[in-house]
Amino acid sequence: MKAPCERHRPGPAARAAARLGGKVPVLDTRRLQLRGPRIYDFDAYAAILCSDRAQYMGGPFTRAQAWSDFTNYTALWLLHGHGLWTIDAQVAPSAGFALLGYEYDDPEAELGIFLTEAVEGQGIAQEALEAVRDHAFGALNWDSVVSYVDPLNTRCIALMERVGARLDTAAMETLEATLVYRHERGAA
Template sequence: MSAPVEKHRPGRASRQASKIGSRIPTLDTKRLQLRAPRVYDFEAYASIMTDDRSEFMGGPYLREEAWADFTQSIATWMLHGHGLWTIDAQTTPSAGFVLLGFEYTDPEPELGVFLTEEAEGHGYAQEACEAVLAHAWNDLGWDTLASYIDGANDRCVKLMERLGAVRDAEAEEALGDGTFVYRHKKGAA
């Protein structure tokens, strides 16, 4: 069941939100558009985060917890100039999400991606991550980036390796909680 906060509210405030969202860079790939999240994207976000499939991301979450995570990831844009994008595929709007996130306990920004069940298996995650890495290198001027992965998440581990990331033993030791840290470096892929 959705809460009133999840619903679009037409009017001046909605138009203001749209103006703010238009400042978030849109990244286009061959098959995808990565764009600013909108309130109606939360349904796809909640479907991912409240499902057992979110176990590798600390889930499953309650819907209210998923809302808090969604809004926190969007707020990172206002605080750090990077954050969450919605992945729109040609035939699947709100196919998932990719982010340059920065959670409270993260030692540095991270690259993360998660898709709806219907969008998996089409190569969207890799295509979205490649676009975001290019943005990090070329537009933000970064030269390194981490991805924090649950070691049991085989699909994500394989994705990180396809992207050219390598395990960072020093960062893993500093975290000390068994999380795999994959290091992306500019020019490595």
């Protein structure tokens, strides 16, 4: 069941939200467009976070917890100038999500990626991750960004290695049971 906050409400506020969302940088790749999240993307977001797909992200979550997570990462655009992107693929709209984001206790911004089951195994995660990483190094002029990875998430570990991220053991010293992969400008 959808909560009232999940429903689109036409009118001046919806138009203002669309104008704000239009300020989020759009990242285009060969097969993907990464764009600012919209209210109707939440169903795909919740489908990921409320399922076993979120097992390495502290989930599965309740729908209310997924809404909190979605709105937190979306709000980062206003607070930090980076946040959550929706991944639109040629094969599926709302195919997944990529982010440069913070959770409350994160020591530094995280480069994260998560997909719907329908598009897994098609190289979309790598393509989106590289686009967001390049945005961090180019438009944001960052020298590095990290990805926090559960040690049991072998698919994500393989992705980090494919894109040239290195295990940062010094950054891991302050975190419990989390691998920290560092992406550095010019290293990939």
